[in-house]
Amino acid sequence: MSNPKRILHIVGTMNRGGAETMIMNLYREINRDEYQFDFLEVVKGKSDYAEEISNMGGRIFHIEWSQSPRKILRTIRSIV
Numbered sequence: 553m554s555n556p557k558r559i560l561h562i563v564g565t566m567n568r569g570g571a572e573t574m575i576m577n578l579y580r581e582i583n584r585d586e587y588q589f590d591f592l593e594v595v596k597g598k599s600d601y602a603e604e605i606s607n608m609g610g611r612i613f614h615i616e617w618s619q620s621p622r623k624i625l626r627t628i629r630s631i632v
Contacts, residue, residue, distance in 0.1 A: 556588045556609075560632060566599035566612070574621055576601055583618065584609055 554593040556607045566572050589610045593599060602612055615627050 556584065556586050558588050558590050558632075560590045560592055560628075562592045562594070562628075565595040565597065566601040566605065567595050568600050572601065576604070577607075579608065579610070591630070592628065 563572060563575075566576075568573055575589070578613050583587075589605070589608075591605060591610065591612045593612060596616070597616050599612070605612055613627075613631055615624060617624075
């Protein structure tokens, strides 16, 4: 499949926390030809899983949570 469906996860940062580790365990097991995970992080900086996400075809976007709600929505819409 040439255009997998992309699933956007909105997280604080993709470090080794409970929810983040669960998402990565799922990401490692899914058929990435059919589905790809992308991540919208609200904390800037390189996260623990950044390299692995990139190697598997995922993308990481950053947003400053202190932005106005309109700007946040505009950023999310530009991603999806």
